[in-house]
Amino acid sequence: MAKLNSGTRVYGNAVIDGNTTIGSVGAISGQFHTITGNIRQATSGGIVYINTTGNVLLGGNLFVGGGFANIFSPSISTDSALQIVGNVARGGASYHDFLRVTSTASGATNPNKHFRLTGAGNIEIVNSAYSSTIFSLTDAGVLIVTSYVKTGSTVFASLPTAAVAGAGARAYITDGNSLVFGGAVAGGGANGIPVYSDGSAWRVG
Secondary structure (H helix, E strand, C coil), X not given: CEEECCCEEECCCEEECCCEEECCEEEECCEEEECCCCEEECCCCCEEEECCCCEEEECCCEECCCCCCCCCCCCCCCCCCCCCCCCCCCCCCCCEXXXXXXXXXXXXXXXXXXXXXXXXXXXXXECCCCCCEEEEECCCCCEEXXXXXXXXXXXXXXXXXXXXXXXXXXXXXXXXXXXXCCCECCCCCCEXXXXXXXCCCEEEC
């Protein structure tokens, strides 16, 4: 196992076949390339700095005991600070399964959520067992869910004005004073109803 102690700086290209433990601070300005092993942050107080000219190319895994901060300043108009690039095709040849989030909490019953990008540019969230797509946002902005959509309830006075909410905004209130579909509505009643904004008034519907 190789160990980079506090203050270690790597300026050229470094090739490491085993596991690398990084102490408190490692500054990297060249390419730091681990072929088969892991890069592991030794303590939760440790920090790994990689400047804007350096790359970390991992053949193994990256373990971070503390926080992970990405400070990246390419041409702001043409690039992104965090990039997850590849073709991890668990979902199929045209998919990129770019993220899995797993809870290790005791008693967690559905601990996983899987995030992927389809060949058509849709962002999808897959259920814990990786057996069903439960959320999809198409490249055209169409949102698809496999179950119902639930709107939380509130009272009319807690809504913003219809103008502030904007035309097309929807809510569910518990004190509507009218049941007339499409009619203007206010609070003070006892009706639980869905409402929408037309840009100037909240209406039943």
